[in-house]
Amino acid sequence: MFQISQFHHASLIVNDTEVSLRFYRDLLGLETDGKRPELGYPGAWLNIGDQQIHLLELPNPDPVANRPQHGGRDRHLAFRIDNLSGLVETLERGKIEFTLSKSGRKALFCRDPDGNALEFIEG
Numbered sequence: 001m002f003q004i005s006q007f008h009h010a011s012l013i014v015n016d017t018e019v020s021l022r023f024y025r026d027l028l029g030l031e032t033d034g035k036r037p038e039l040g041y042p043g044a045w046l047n048i049g050d051q052q053i054h055l056l057e058l059p060n061p062d063p064v065a066n067r068p069q070h071g072g073r074d075r076h077l078a079f080r081i082d083n084l085s086g087l088v089e090t091l092e093r094g095k096i097e098f099t100l101s102k103s104g105r106k107a108l109f110c111r112d113p114d115g116n117a118l119e120f121i122e123g
Contacts, residue, residue: 071117
C-alpha cells in the first residue's frame, strides 16, 4: 500500500531556456535551483516552495499554434498567489497578455513564451 503525499514538480517543454528564465525568474520572481544535474540537454529547475517547475529545452511534440486563447480551456499549471492586482501590474509591465477567469474567481490566465498556459489564483 502507498499514499501520494505531495506534488513534486511539473515539466514544461521550452524552446530557449534563457528566454524562459527571463519570464519565470526575472518577471515572475521564481528562484532557480542550482542542484539540477547535467541531463544532456539545456534546462532549469525553478523552486516554488517545496515544489518545482522543470524547464526542458527539447523538441516540442505538441502543437504550439492554434491553442485556445483562454488558458482555462487548455492544459495548464495553476498557482496560488497572494496579490492578483500586483501580478496584473507585473504582466502589463512585461507586455504579457492575460485573460481573467471566466468563473468569476480572483484568477487570471496567461501563457509563457512557449505558449504553456498558466493560471494564477488569489487566496
